[in-house]
Amino acid sequence: MQALFSLEYILKNKLMQLIDGKATAAAIKAELAAEVEKMVAAGQKRPHLAAVLVGHDGGSETYVNNKVKACEVCGFKSSLIRYEDDVTEEELLACVARLNADTDVDGFIVQLPLPKHISEQKVIEAIDYRKDVDGFHLSMWGV
Secondary structure (H helix, E strand, O other), X not given: OOOOOOHXXXXXXXXXXXXOHHHHHHHHHHHHHHHHHHHHHOOOOOOEEEEEEEOOOHHHHXXXXXXXXXXXXXOOEEEEEEEOOOOOHXXXXXXXXXXXXXXXXXXXXXXXXXXXXOOHXXXXXXXXXXXXXXXXXXXXXXX
């Protein structure tokens, strides 16, 4: 199968544009930070993201730490709630209930995967859909 255009033709005729993802992300974060500061100056509350991390999975820790750093850059308040692998499902569900009820928290994530003894589906369904930053709650899918 022959390509419609060669790479040389595409580059020569500027049919594609490379995007600097890091620069674009930094610009968006700076814009958000400015908007947050305007909100706070106008007397509105600073947005607050909470993250719940269970255990010590390297990938999960990196992901959550990047969210915390992004919040800082954007001017958001962030909270990191950590549990060990042996947390019970009941304890984790109680944490979700507290975050659902906390009017200072605008949204939160429960970082997956969870330990095998905890039902991820039960935890996801316990999150108030209005605070579900990941969008995993069934109501987000029209169910």
